[in-house]
Amino acid sequence: MRAPLKQPETLFIGQHCIWLEECASTNTYLAQMPQEGIWEGTCVLAHNQTAGRGQRNNRWEAAPHQNLTFSIFLKPKFLEAKHGHFLTLAVALGLADALTVYNIADSRIKWPNDLMLGSKKLAGLLIESHLQQNMMQSAIVGIGLNVNQMDFMHHEAISLAQYTGRHYDLSALFARLAEHLEKRYLQLKKQEFQQLTDDYHGLLFGLNETRLFRDVQQNTNFEAKVLGINSEGALMLQTQETVRLFFSKEVVWL
Numbered sequence: 138m139r140a141p142l143k144q145p146e147t148l149f150i151g152q153h154c155i156w157l158e159e160c161a162s163t164n165t166y167l168a169q170m171p172q173e174g175i176w177e178g179t180c181v182l183a184h185n186q187t188a189g190r191g192q193r194n195n196r197w198e199a200a201p202h203q204n205l206t207f208s209i210f211l212k213p214k215f216l217e218a219k220h221g222h223f224l225t226l227a228v229a230l231g232l233a234d235a236l237t238v239y240n241i242a243d244s245r246i247k248w249p250n251d252l253m254l255g256s257k258k259l260a261g262l263l264i265e266s267h268l269q270q271n272m273m274q275s276a277i278v279g280i281g282l283n284v285n286q287m288d289f290m291h292h293e294a295i296s297l298a299q300y301t302g303r304h305y306d307l308s309a310l311f312a313r314l315a316e317h318l319e320k321r322y323l324q325l326k327k328q329e330f331q332q333l334t335d336d337y338h339g340l341l342f343g344l345n346e347t348r349l350f351r352d353v354q355q356n357t358n359f360e361a362k363v364l365g366i367n368s369e370g371a372l373m374l375q376t377q378e379t380v381r382l383f384f385s386k387e388v389v390w391l
């Protein structure tokens with residue numbers, strides 16, 4: 138018998154959950170539900186995704202029943218489209234905050250939206266948003282977090298269990314995530330952009346370090362020091378010649 142599901146202590150995120158044994162992708166599942174009828178904060182979780190989607194049209198691979206793969210339906214109608222990147226910051230920070238409950242204080246956020254433990258990837262985000270005019274209308278926030286899986290095809294992936302040697306109750310972990318994601322989302326609702334940016338910089342992977350990057354448009358590699366993000370969410374990189382700005386998908390970490 139499975140342990141009972143833990144109810145998150147939140148106002149709305151995770152108050153309505155759909156736990157699926159299997160689906161293609163929780164993001165796709167939510168997107169196909171009639172949007173008018175969905176409560177804000179509704180979560181779709183799958184024990185197994187058969188076609189989990191990642192950034193850049195990659196697949197998100199996660200062994201069944203060992204990880205968290207879920208999507209949250211949000212209505213950030215208060216957020217101007219030009220501030221859309223702050224939703225990514227808030228979600229990434231919420232994930233990192235939740236890990237501190239488990240005494241993991243050294244996770245880092247690799248711009249724009251990977252959560253890292255050391256040099257390995259613990260979690261990824263796929264946020265698909267819907268705009269109307271210059272405002273956000275709705276967003277499906279997809280989160281893949283490696284939890285109890287001990288072997289990965291990709292050697293750059295890591296799970297919580299690999300990192301700590303412990304086994305995690307997925308339902309309890311999800312409840313903690315929902316609570317911390319909601320705290321950050323409410324901070325976003327209050328338009329606390331500076332605080333979110335400061336906190337993001339506090340956890341930014343590679344900050345002030347010189348790293349190797351690939352300029353996607355020019356198809357060239359270059360070394361640069363990571364200076365942080367600007368108010369538009371662009372990554373600021375100091376090369377020998379100048380400071381260069383890159384938006385998501387324009388540059389790749391090597």
Ligand code: BTN
Nearest residue numbers: 162189190191192207261279281
């Ligand atoms: C990345 O490439 O880093 C983003 C990965 C996002 C994976 C999650 S798993 C739950 C949700 N459903 C999907 O199909 N993708 C996201």
